[in-house]
Amino acid sequence: MAKKVTIEPVTRVEGHGKVTILLDDNKKVKQSRLHIVEFRGFEKFVQGRPYWEAPVLVQRLCGICPVSHHLAAAKALDVIVGAGTGDGLTPTGEKMRRLMHYGQFFQSHVLHFFHLASPDLLFGIDGNPAIRNVVGLAITDEFKHLAVQAVMMRKYGQEIIKATAGKKIHGTGAVPGGINKHLTAEERDSFINGPDPLNIDKMIDWSLGGLEFFKSYHKNNKAIIDDFAAFPSNHLSLVRKDGALDIYHGVLRAVDSEGKRILDDVDYQDYLNYIDEEVRSWSYMKFPYLKHLGKKDGWYRVGPLARLNTCDFIPTPLAQKEFEEYKAYTNGKINNMSMHQHWARLIEILHSAEEMKRLLNDPDLMSGELVTRGTKQKEGVGLLEAPRGTLFHHYRINDDDQIEMANLIVSTTSNNEPMNQAVEIVAKECMEDQDKITEPMMNAVEVAIRSYDPCLSCATHAIGKMPLEISLIDADGELIDRKSK
Amino acid sequence: MSDVVTITIDGVEIKAEKGQKILDAATKAGIYIPTLCNFEGVKPKGSCRICSVLVNGRPMTACTTPVSEGMVIENDTEYLNDLRKAIVEIMFVEGNHMCPVCERSGNCELQALAYRYLMMVPRFPYLFPTRDIDASHPKLIKDHDRCILCKRCIRAIQDENGKNFFAFKRRGYKVTINIDPSISEKMTDELAQKAMDVCPVGALIRKEKGYDVPIGKRKYDKVRIGNDIENKAKKEGVV
Numbered sequence: 001m002a003k004k005v006t007i008e009p010v011t012r013v014e015g016h017g018k019v020t021i022l023l024d025d026n027k028k029v030k031q032s033r034l035h036i037v038e039f040r041g042f043e044k045f046v047q048g049r050p051y052w053e054a055p056v057l058v059q060r061l062c063g064i065c066p067v068s069h070h071l072a073a074a075k076a077l078d079v080i081v082g083a084g085t086g087d088g089l090t091p092t093g094e095k096m097r098r099l100m101h102y103g104q105f106f107q108s109h110v111l112h113f114f115h116l117a118s119p120d121l122l123f124g125i126d127g128n129p130a131i132r133n134v135v136g137l138a139i140t141d142e143f144k145h146l147a148v149q150a151v152m153m154r155k156y157g158q159e160i161i162k163a164t165a166g167k168k169i170h171g172t173g174a175v176p177g178g179i180n181k182h183l184t185a186e187e188r189d190s191f192i193n194g195p196d197p198l199n200i201d202k203m204i205d206w207s208l209g210g211l212e213f214f215k216s217y218h219k220n221n222k223a224i225i226d227d228f229a230a231f232p233s234n235h236l237s238l239v240r241k242d243g244a245l246d247i248y249h250g251v252l253r254a255v256d257s258e259g260k261r262i263l264d265d266v267d268y269q270d271y272l273n274y275i276d277e278e279v280r281s282w283s284y285m286k287f288p289y290l291k292h293l294g295k296k297d298g299w300y301r302v303g304p305l306a307r308l309n310t311c312d313f314i315p316t317p318l319a320q321k322e323f324e325e326y327k328a329y330t331n332g333k334i335n336n337m338s339m340h341q342h343w344a345r346l347i348e349i350l351h352s353a354e355e356m357k358r359l360l361n362d363p364d365l366m367s368g369e370l371v372t373r374g375t376k377q378k379e380g381v382g383l384l385e386a387p388r389g390t391l392f393h394h395y396r397i398n399d400d401d402q403i404e405m406a407n408l409i410v411s412t413t414s415n416n417e418p419m420n421q422a423v424e425i426v427a428k429e430c431m432e433d434q435d436k437i438t439e440p441m442m443n444a445v446e447v448a449i450r451s452y453d454p455c456l457s458c459a460t461h462a463i464g465k466m467p468l469e470i471s472l473i474d475a476d477g478e479l480i481d482r483k484s485k
Numbered sequence: 486m487s488d489v490v491t492i493t494i495d496g497v498e499i500k501a502e503k504g505q506k507i508l509d510a511a512t513k514a515g516i517y518i519p520t521l522c523n524f525e526g527v528k529p530k531g532s533c534r535i536c537s538v539l540v541n542g543r544p545m546t547a548c549t550t551p552v553s554e555g556m557v558i559e560n561d562t563e564y565l566n567d568l569r570k571a572i573v574e575i576m577f578v579e580g581n582h583m584c585p586v587c588e589r590s591g592n593c594e595l596q597a598l599a600y601r602y603l604m605m606v607p608r609f610p611y612l613f614p615t616r617d618i619d620a621s622h623p624k625l626i627k628d629h630d631r632c633i634l635c636k637r638c639i640r641a642i643q644d645e646n647g648k649n650f651f652a653f654k655r656r657g658y659k660v661t662i663n664i665d666p667s668i669s670e671k672m673t674d675e676l677a678q679k680a681m682d683v684c685p686v687g688a689l690i691r692k693e694k695g696y697d698v699p700i701g702k703r704k705y706d707k708v709r710i711g712n713d714i715e716n717k718a719k720k721e722g723v724v
Contacts, residue, residue: 048618050626052695057586081693166700170585173699181699371697400620401692 017454019445021427022473023480028432032424034416034449043406051077051397055174058393058408062455064111066170067104067161068386069408071097071248072393074174075382079269080397082374083177086249092368093178098248099359100164100173101384105247106203106352107157108387109304109345112453113210114150117342120447121217122146125224126440146213149206152197153349159198160356163187178371183360191360200357204318207350211322214346229338229422229448232257234290234299235306236414238268238385243312245323245351247385253310254290254300259334263290268383271392277409288414299417302389303452304344309334314347316354322347338422338451345453386411388453412455422448437472437481492556494538501552508536508547511560515718517711518560519569519598521685522635523548533635535572535598537565566602573598574607581613581630582686588695589687591703595633596686597710614658622664624677625689629661632688641683642676644668650676662688 018035042061046054055073059066074097075085083089089097115134122143123132131140138147158168163183165171173179192200218225236254240246243253252271254263266274277286278295289298300306308327314320326335326343335344359365382393389411396405426448430441472481488503494516501510506529511518522533531546538547539559547560559565576582576595584590616629638651639662650672654663664672672680680689700706708716 050618050620050690050692050695052693053586053588056588056696060585171700172696175696180697181702401626402618402620 017449019423019427019449020471020473021423021431023432025474027434027474029424029428032420032427034420034423043408046403046406048402048404051080051395051401051403052176054393054395054403054406055176056170056172058406059170061408061410063169064455065104065108065387067100067165068384068391069393070165070171070174071101072382072384072386072391073395074176075249075384076380076393076395077176078382079380080377080395081176082376083372084374085269088372088374089178090369090372091364092182092370093372094248095359095362095364096164096179096181096183097174099183099356099365100161101248102352102355102359103157103160103164105157105387106349106356107154107161109349109352110150110153110157112387113342113345113349114146114153116453117450118146120443120450121221121224121342125443125447129439129443132443149197149209153203153206156191156198156200156203160191163191175371177373178369180370182367182370183365185366188360188366191356200353200360203353204350204357207346207353208318210349211343211346214343218343225339225343226337228444229425229451230336231338231421231425232336233301233418233421234262234293234297235309235334236263236290236300236302237307237310237390238383239311240315241265244315245307245311245313245319245348246315247307247348247352249384252383252390255310255334257334257336259309262293268392269381271381271383271394275392275409277413285416286409286413287417288409289417300414301418302411302414303341303387304348305335305338305341306389307385308344308347314351316351316358318354319347319351322350338448341451341453388412388455389414410455412452415452415454419449419452419454422451431472435480490552490554490556492552492554492558494558494560495562503553504551506548507538507540507545507550507552507556507558510552511547511558512714515715515721516560517714518547519601519711520548521594521598521633522637524637524641524683524685527637527640527683530636530640533572533633535569537568539565569598570602570604571608573602573604574609576633577604578607578609578611579614580632581616583630587631587687588690589631589684591700591706592698593687593705594685594710597705600705601709601711616661620692622669622672624672624674624692625664625680626692627662627664628688628690631686632662633686634660634662635685637683637685638662638680638689642680644671650680 020033021029022031024030042058046057049057054077055070058073059070061069078088079085087094119132119134119136123136134147137143161171162168165173173181196202234254234256238246238250239253240250252263252266252268253261256262263274274291275288276291277288279286287299289295290300291298308323314323326347379396384391391411392409394407395403398404423445426444430444471479473479489500490503491498492501494511499510499514508518508520518538519535521535523529523536529548531549534546536547537544540550541557573595584596590596618629619627639649642650644650648668650665650668651662652665653660655661677691681691
């Protein structure tokens with residue numbers, strides 16, 4: 001019997017994942033697909049709203065990294081209100097936003113690595129699902145300290161967000177052309193010298209500890225970290241003009257799997273000249289690609305792995321030292337190993353902590369002009385590096401100050417094809433020639449998807465409870481096995 | 486005849502000036518009676534009914550009813566507070582109030598009343614009306630989704646000749662506020678700001694400037710609506 005897998009109407013981010021795998025007569029993978037099934041529709045219903053609402057409205061797209069959407073929308077509106085991009089803002093405006101963004105990066109990356117991904121490493125892909133989660137870490141003496149650190153590190157990042165955006169989730173800090181508040185001396189002192197462990201030096205210590213933990217694990221588990229779901233691809237991210245890692249502002253750069261620059265020094269206001277989005281009939285999520293390479297070869301990865309492939313250096317000393325060790329592992333070549341995203345993510349956690357420390361000691365946060373404006377424009381693009389990768393916000397307004405067009409390319413969209421590639425590789429490795437799907441096989445697929453920290457995050461939030469459905473269908477369309485969880 | 490009358494509100498005896506409205510007498514005595522369509526300095530209308538109290542057992546609007554000697558008034562009772570909560574709920578379900586993204590959030594009287602009366606889920610079904618947003622005026626945006634038709638803007642915003650800038654348009658459930666096109670261009674920045682301040686919700690908002698008050702500094706972020714009246718009276722030793 002042919003089996004039709006129903007896909008609910010949907011779009012871009014957050015929510016439930018579904019994987020379908022088709023096997024041929026010889027039980028070889030004929031087709032594998034990752035479906036993202038949830039309808040959000042923000043691009044549509046933001047139309048008609050006053051443009052200054054966008055940073056507050058569109059951030060509701062996400063509960064995990066709303067700051068990224070809040071800031072990307074604000075950056076697009078900076079262009080519209082004539083404040084320009086990057087250093088067009090006042091020092092206070094830009095630095096408060098950066099502090100908010102680093103706080104967000106810090107907590108989001110910590111959430112992903114410690115809460116979501118580390119249980120796979122610590123308990124094994126085939127570990128007991130009942131404890132293969134952050135609670136499992138907390139009740140296991142050997143790992144308890146990691147769970148506690150993770151909670152406290154997230155708290156620190158969230159408090160930074162609250163101090164800059166007004167609320168830990170869905171604040172209103174960034175306004176077109178700047179920010180609506182300063183940091184108070186009390187807040188600054190608390191972040192720098194707060195009671196142990198909630199101070200910045202402890203956060204840096206723990207970030208280094210996380211890296212040591214990963215490197216030690218890597219040493220003893222090279223197969224899973226180096227070989228699992230590895231495949232060549234292009235990589236894209238923002239970099240600072242001088243090639244430094246910069247997650248808030250810069251120019252677009254892309255490299256291919258061998259390290260050749262296939263896009264460089266691109267002003268993101270012109271992104272439409274370089275990037276297009278393919279629509280495939282089976283998915284409501286688009287597939288972005290670099291125009292000049294075409295649909296087949298132009299897809300790219302975004303996120304920590306991509307960022308450390310495109311940048312030349314990291315402008316904070318401790319993270320730079322780690323970056324050098326990371327690059328040395330591949331002899332300076334491009335890193336295409338999916339599971340190395342965790343390593344890159346941990347380096348970015350350290351970088352974020354160092355940047356927060358630098359900013360917290362900057363007096364511009366506590367005084368100075370908050371907002372700047374210039375000649376109004378009708379259209380603006382805001383780009384930044386969200387924790388999960390490059391995030392595009394593009395708005396056009398009408399004569400009455402209403403948004404008439406919005407285009408969002410979120411990180412998970414860019415990672416759509418890479419995640420599908422990863423699913424196919426793991427499916428071939430784990431499921432070919434099998435009649436029965438086991439839980440570890442399914443989790444292997446999840447681990448590959450999870451390494452991208454996708455914003456189907458309703459799913460990845462609940463480790464081991466990801467609403468993943470796998471249908472094993474033979475070439476005649478007959479359902480051999482189906483598992484969901 | 487004396488100009489002072491004695492009334493009781495929830496069993497507390499207070500003095501009031503003859504002719505004074507119940508609401509004003511209560512406010513002066515540090516007793517909070519909720520209001521929504523009422524606005525200081527503007528003739529009361531009594532249209533929203535949220536200030537309803539029981540006067541000698543009969544429901545009356547406190548903003549329009551003058552005091553008289555010996556009045557026995559019930560205000561802070563379970564029955565009346567539930568009635569007020571129901572009115573707030575009706576207003577929420579009648580419009581499309583998206584508090585999480587509204588720039589009046591934290592400064593909105595309707596939202597503040599919902600918090601005061603602990604509204605969780607409205608007891609009435611949402612109507613989800615189809616309303617538009619009118620951004621054609623150069624200084625003000627009218628978001629009809631949020632309008633509760635209190636008429637505060639109509640009563641409070643006038644030109645130098647006393648002519649109203651705002652008026653109701655259409656009838657019944659289709660009624661909306663409208664800016665008089667004949668004097669629309671006379672709307673100054675100050676009047677536009679005043680219109681936004683007079684509006685108890687986010688139906689009238691200035692153009693190009695929103696969210697400039699950070700969370701934590703907004704009117705009702707830390708103090709619930711009505712506490713200013715209650716606290717002021719406590720400080721002054723009125724009650």
